[in-house]
Amino acid sequence: MSTNQNKIRPVYRPVFINLMQIKLPVSAFISITHRLSGIYNFFVTLPLALYLLYFSTKSYNDFMFVYNMLNNPNLFSTFVTFSFLVYFYHLLTGFRHLLQDIHIGESLITSRLSSYLVLFIWILLFFVVMSGLYI
């Protein structure tokens, strides 16, 4: 009742919020990594994409420089590949979100299934792309 809110309460009351001690199911993991990948995309992948677009269209020499850097396994190509994998992760989990918006995967079982499916697809892609770069 509204009178409950008028009670005088002590200034400090502890709150149990230790995330290491709270069990988070797989869909919660997907949700937080979707958010983190989104932040990473904005601060890293987007400027990186602009950098690549600029230098790949500037001149022939610049194009070849970028092309050679990306085609060989080095720090830069690994970084670029990883960033685009993170972008793709956001796309995948975002697609799962869109499916939930049209009521697909809203039950406990189906949401768990779609979470594992998304993770499986992405991990598969990760190995395919990374091995393509390194082998």
Place this chain on the structure above:
Amino acid sequence: MNGSTLFYLVRLSALFVLGYSLWILSFILTNKPIDYVAWVSFTNQSLFQFSTTFAFLFMLIHAFIGLWTVGTDYFTSRTLGFISPTLIRYADFIRGAYTIIFVALGFLIVTTTLFIIWS
């Protein structure tokens, strides 16, 4: 702003960017190995120029809504108070600074995009 409006903006911008990303990906995969001539002729066509401009604009809208949500989740007196009580006083300032930073970066990204594509 109405919650439904933000909801639609996020989804519609996401769909456009998804379609755009798949289009670019399909070009790269069907034209391997890419040579300079093929790439430049692809990026010079007006379809690429217009769609990329819109894609980055939509990505900006999508990102702004997402980043604003992140700010109002984590950079609040309540959530920062969980980490340390001394941060409570600075919560609004931290959120404001974070907002300014991502808005500024966003506009930098868009102006850089327009510069790269249209000049």
Place this chain on the structure above:
Amino acid sequence: MTISINIYRYNPEKDKFPYMQSFEFEKPKRDIMVLELLNQLKEKDPTISYRRSCREGVCGSDGMNINGKNGLACITPLSSVIKKNKLDLRPLPGLPVVRDLVVDMTEFYAQYEKIKPFLQNDTPVDIGERLQSPEERDKLDGLYECILCACCSTSCPSFWWNPDKFVGPAALLQAYRFIADSRDTKTAERLQSLSDPFSVYRCHGIMNCVSVCPKGLNPNEAIGEIKSMLLSNKKNQNIITSDKAG
């Protein structure tokens, strides 16, 4: 065989900070509920505080965090939660702790109040009751059974960060319970009051609520329905188009 039980302790009159207290307990021969375990521990240490009432999972008093997952202590068998002979009992996350395993439910109840959890129908009744067909009544299944134990809302990160602005899975389930009720005529007003960016739209489908609900309800599905209705702007319709009651 002994099991080690760690209980979250906090006495505002004595303790500056909360701490975990350990108890060694002889593992019972038959499977018991966590509430029964707590009762036996209370015989050892009478200062342990927790809420409990019906002991059969219908009142919602003894919601707590058991080995990391929210649940009702009275219907949680020890065998289903015990891990490596250890049991951690903590209060529901995100809400201020009054003492030991007792939390301040004010914010939770405030959100429940906000959604107006009562039938709103000002039309006159001819025969003394508002009629509802079995099909219309079926629409309330999975919605009315909520016991307001707060396990779902206190497992929701969005509710942790904004318990005053995001309404939370429990209250949203109840909001939909009245939106879906064919006897309620104020659907448009209910939806209008939920149309801001915080009340409903902070739900990102994390689905902790569904995985912890001790009654097996699905707040996420109800929230999805509310979102669909908000988006399609159903202003003056109830969701049932058959004979309206009252």
